[in-house]
Amino acid sequence: MALDQTAKIYNMQKSFKKYLVDNLNRIEGIRVSFDKDITPPTKQGVPYDEWVSVNFGETFPSNLTRQRIQLALCTRKDKEADALAQMRDIVVGYLTDAVNGYRRVPLYEVSTWTVIGAMLVIIEDMESGIKEATDGTKFKLINLTLKWGSKV
Amino acid sequence: MGYSVFPNRSFPGQEATLPAIGNVEAGVQYGIGGDEFTGVFVVPLIEDVEADVQYGANGTEFTGTLGAVIELGDVRLDQTAKIYNVQKSFKRYIIDNVNRIENIRVSFDKDLSPPQKQGVAYDSWLSVNFGSSLPDTVAIQMVRLVCCARKDTEADDLSQMVDVVMGYLTDITQTNKERRIPLYNISTWAIVGSMLVFIDSESGIQESTDGTKFKIINLTLKWGAKV
Numbered sequence: 001m002a003l004d005q006t007a008k009i010y011n012m013q014k015s016f017k018k019y020l021v022d023n024l025n026r027i028e029g030i031r032v033s034f035d036k037d038i039t040p041p042t043k044q045g046v047p048y049d050e051w052v053s054v055n056f057g058e059t060f061p062s063n064l065t066r067q068r069i070q071l072a073l074c075t076r077k078d079k080e081a082d083a084l085a086q087m088r089d090i091v092v093g094y095l096t097d098a099v100n101g102y103r104r105v106p107l108y109e110v111s112t113w114t115v116i117g118a119m120l121v122i123i124e125d126m127e128s129g130i131k132e133a134t135d136g137t138k139f140k141l142i143n144l145t146l147k148w149g150s151k152v
Numbered sequence: 153m154g155y156s157v158f159p160n161r162s163f164p165g166q167e168a169t170l171p172a173i174g175n176v177e178a179g180v181q182y183g184i185g186g187d188e189f190t191g192v193f194v195v196p197l198i199e200d201v202e203a204d205v206q207y208g209a210n211g212t213e214f215t216g217t218l219g220a221v222i223e224l225g226d227v228r229l230d231q232t233a234k235i236y237n238v239q240k241s242f243k244r245y246i247i248d249n250v251n252r253i254e255n256i257r258v259s260f261d262k263d264l265s266p267p268q269k270q271g272v273a274y275d276s277w278l279s280v281n282f283g284s285s286l287p288d289t290v291a292i293q294m295v296r297l298v299c300c301a302r303k304d305t306e307a308d309d310l311s312q313m314v315d316v317v318m319g320y321l322t323d324i325t326q327t328n329k330e331r332r333i334p335l336y337n338i339s340t341w342a343i344v345g346s347m348l349v350f351i352d353s354e355s356g357i358q359e360s361t362d363g364t365k366f367k368i369i370n371l372t373l374k375w376g377a378k379v
Contacts, residue, residue: 023224023227079261080243080260081239081261081282082236082239082240085235085236085239086236088235088236089229089233089234089236092229092233092235092287093227093228093229094224094227096229096233096287096379097226098226098229098230098378098379099225099226100225106222114218115222123287126284126285126292126294127285127286127287129282129283129284129285129294130281130282130283132262
């Protein structure tokens, strides 16, 4: 039996990726990586100095499905982490909505890119402090939960 | 009334030609008495028609939205919600007071790395490290201050420095003794609020492997933010 479109994790992941690529990457010019945690994306072998790494965590399927996501905001060559703070403000702007309360990310059926729902973005935990990896990369972790109505 | 085909009807002696029910929007009644026929034409929903394609009456009644760019509204954080403003405002406060007035060197990066002047390390300095934050209507930013001193037998210099720093983090003139630090919109340096300083803990005197003595002050900044 095929899952309902609103219950498919593939739809959720692709929808959230589309949201970040359309906005953070295309509009704000921030590189977005959907794989390894703090590995900097490269262009012709040269690593970028600023990027966001997106990691999908646990899923709790239910009528109100929850998906944990961890964003790692990373900068290199960033003394005093000013660039990191600026990037954080841009990213959180796309994860919150001062007018409507929670930000709503469209949930698509990705085979047709038809909107079938919306996912609420909830930043539940404290954002991490500024951390530093062994190669000097500064990073900050934001843990969030997507919640959306699904037919399961 | 059932139809298998929907021919247009003409009335003898009249110029008017009634449209076939298949050409009239579903639910619309027309004809003799205004209710002789009921239209059955189903207008597609705007979300089923490609974005920006117009259709319906005169070709402009409806506009499709399928695949349209979804408006996100304002994605810029309010000035009171920007961590960049918080960090810069706190740095300014520390530099304007602890550094310029009290002449204590200040570092905003690694914990115990002594700031240097022409390769010579200073003997006392304050290291400021920004920790976790929580965006909320009462936003929170954790800050760790590390007061450091070298060549400081019995830690007298360290104690004096801690007293100076603590003086700038508390305010005995306020009823609640909490210091208020201006929060700026740093693009214009206009004040947009103020941050309350709460002292969470103060460590004992500790010593690192290179003989640097240090004391850690953990504090929390709290301010009203629009999120």
